[in-house]
Amino acid sequence: MSQLPDIDSGPKVMGDDGQFHAVDEEVRFDQTPLEAWFALAFFWALGLTVFYQFFTRYVLNDSAAWTEEIARYLLISTVFTGAAIGVAKNNHIQVDFFYRFMPRWLSRPLGLLVDFLRTGFLVAATFLTWQMMDKLGSYKMTIVDLPMNMVYAVVMAGFAAMSLRSLWVLRLHLQRGYCVLERPGTEMSER
Template sequence: MIGQKEQGRADIDSSLPLDLIDENQVEERFTFNFSDLPAMFFFWLLVVIVFLQFFTRYVMNDSLGWTEEIARFLLILVGFVGSITAVRKGSHIFLEFLYRYTSAGVTKSLVLFSDLTCIIFYGYCANLSFQVAMRMNQTLVSIPLPKSYIYWTIGVCFLFMACYSLVWLVKRSKLTRHELVSHINNQILPD
């Protein structure tokens, strides 16, 4: 048994590099949109704050206390503001497995139901965020900034996500069943 394993290893030419690159894979072309600017702003502000936190803690051996709290809330904002871009592009994760094995009519119904559900969900989450923002009386511990600003921003992000989902619903409802299936297949498996 051991001899067979050793012989199997000898069959593989170790001088050849591993072929881990798929030549058919195409990278998505970067397209700039002004609605992506807030996400980029919060992301780079987060990078600067975390670098400042790292530098003061490990290089200067005297950490700034406010950087940890600000970094935590900036990370929250990056997540929600970045979600607007994901909804705008239609790049949220979805169950393509289910769409590939149902008929075109069922697929269109599922897609439209999914879009409608997203609109309702985002609208409801925006409502909840605004309710929390109106009731929030606290400020951040490290700097005198009301926490309600964060919840107002999150609520606005949910409203933008609901609007972009509505745009997707309108676009997809205008497509025929077969065009929609073709569009989904192209989204899953780009040319």
């Protein structure tokens, strides 16, 4: 029968005085990746656009027509720039159940295959987005008189950032000698 861990062995939150004592970790912006700042900027622009849309529709009773389209494109921009953060942290959706039961001689090559396939897919998506932008030419947005290639340029930049981050993750996995699929719970700590 296994012994349960001591409940008092963790950090002490309730003080002897009966008061709640919690200390937040120091906030460090120096480790925030560049993609996160772009995603944050797009997110704030999206929030302001949706607020303006709400204000004009329900307060002024005269809805701004351009906000729907711009909000959609800002959401796309937020997703594709933010996805690079997920690749860098290597925390996209993955199935690691089978890796827990596989022998190392099988899990290691499969983990590397996943890394190579992910990188190849992202590089191909970057290239295909470039080709699509070339075919679109001077195609304009529906309501706002701006080129659609502005939106696809952000998508392509997001795919390119994901490709670079995926290469970085692959290099880190090769240096470590294992990947996150082989040892779930490990973090991508080297920047």
